[in-house]
Amino acid sequence: MIDTIVLGAAHPHVDYLLTEAAATADVRVVAAAEPDPVARERFLRAVQAPVYADPDRALAEHPAAVGVVCGVYSRRAELVIDCLQRGMSVLVDKPMCTGLDQLRAIERAAAESAGSLAIMFDKRFYPETLALTEVVHSGELGDLVQLSSTGPHKLLQPTRPDWFFSRHGYGGIANDLPVHDIDILLRLTDATSGRVAAITGNHSVTDHPEFADQVGLIIDTGGLLAMIDANWLQPDAAAVHGDYRMRIVGTEGTADVDWPRHRVTVTTRNTPERTLELATPTRPVQFYFDALRTGEQPAVTTAQSILATRIALTAQLSADNDGAWKTF
Template sequence: MGPTVSTPPQGRLVRFAAVGLDHAHAFGQIAGLLGQGCELVGLATDDRSSAVARAVAERYPDVPWADDPDQLLTDPSIDLVVTAAVPDRRGPIAVSALRNGKDVVADKPGCVSLDQLEEVEKAVADSGRFWSVTFSERFEVKCAVRAGELVQAGRIGQVVQTIGLGPHREGDRAHLAGGAGRPEWFYDRGRTGGILTDIASHQIDQFLFYTGSQTAQVVASTVANYTHEDSPRMQDFGELTLAAERAHGYVRVDWYTPQGLPTWGDGRTTILGTEGFIELRKYVDLAGREGGDHLFLVDGTSTERIDCSDVVLPYYPALVHDVRNRTETACPQRHTFEVMRLALTAQKNATMKGFAA
């Protein structure tokens, strides 16, 4: 028999804590759950002086802080823990929360090594709780959600390839929560997991999702450091190719977004089907329409831009449903494990170029 897992009593709000506040994705996690009527009951982090931790304290001045994260991780009244800690801390935080009877929502990457992933998998199996990684480039982007609906509806036939581009700006203030610069851990691949583990996990998630693949193989991978000679453990470029039974994928990620772009990165996804294709320009339409969520579809009858403004993002409502009903509607657990396995494998086996060490 598996573990017996309790659920919040009917009528009681889902109670959650945020443990680890080092990346601005914490804002989306907290706001997403509060928007579903959940109750934020505690905050804790390793570094209260970080820009993100200070901003969270300002936004939620009435939420109590725990001096020790373990106070929240072991609190039996808490149902769910979210974490956007330094990436190498996310795995240990998740394992502790899981083993103390809590579901976990981790910022990507959910862990930074295959050993950490194995520990999380065991904790999930032993506890009966779930571990969800917030792949925000799909879960929190309306055009990405709409693209999934169109693929499922058969608008472009069988999907045979995705191309995922994930450029980022090193000095983007949104990711820094107004901070003066990237912290020291950002330049240490031992703490971030490396560029493929960190950023490319987004694109791997989308490859599996849009192609309907449960598993894949990493055909080749490369990481490089071309612009940070003084920080050899920093990686500013990465690419990889994937192969599934009936689909192929290419991923490129980097930290080269120039200041002239009006947002932190021109994230793009191309979904190639046997009867058409979809291109997503998630955050900007170069010299074109304002705003983000630009979806273009070409099929046998037309070329069109599809409005995504009415899309309802399903991730956070589904998470709350999963906490209450022990389901996997937000994202199948197997999928999350496979995304991180592929990202970590690509990172581990990558060829290094430039100043990378």
């Protein structure tokens, strides 16, 4: 039995864990906690275990192997660190934290802990992403040199709590939305350093001046030039919450990924466009518990969780400094 405890539930992604617990015989929620009564009712209503207002109390009273951290973004770091210091492993919604100081503290705690740390990078495990990763790793595209990605999301403003629109609660858009594509970039290239410039703007949510509804990142890893955008401007009437698309260009070929249309195409110097076959989708955090069950490290490693977060936070730092290039 894999005992898990939910520490903060302020975003629908907490359902990833509850879905996994419902679908498996050996993932058990032993307790849950969320300080905000509205969020508690909204996100933890279905939990059969004790539900607390105070995450510290839940953690003190319910030993568990895994802490699942899904609360207000700026409060996640503290709970991640608490779990790691108890030797627990952590599965954390993105963004893992909202500041580089928080990230450094997490990194120190992780280095001293027996527990592992994994962000819920569900996009990495989508069938389209797996097919893309496989074709890149096969070498068919040659050396990857360019990545262009666009990541619009629906804001659905009335469904978002106040903290979501504040810098103190949310951090910035650059530390949040682009981190999935940064993770994919890192998996495709094994880059570990580089530089990033980012610009943010807010044109549609004018009643919340601290909020940004758009971000553009340019990342230069030396080998790869990545252009990543993301925004909260996906139209309400769109059929999909996020119309994510990515183009990956290598010295020998190009791949185009259209996630909502479940389509990955590859063209190379010698072979015309073909459409890749896709595997059956998995549940969003199935990768995590499948690994734990067999004693393996989760595919999203501690180091990967920290590096992707560092790049995203560095992008936000750039945006906060008028787009200045920042190294990571």
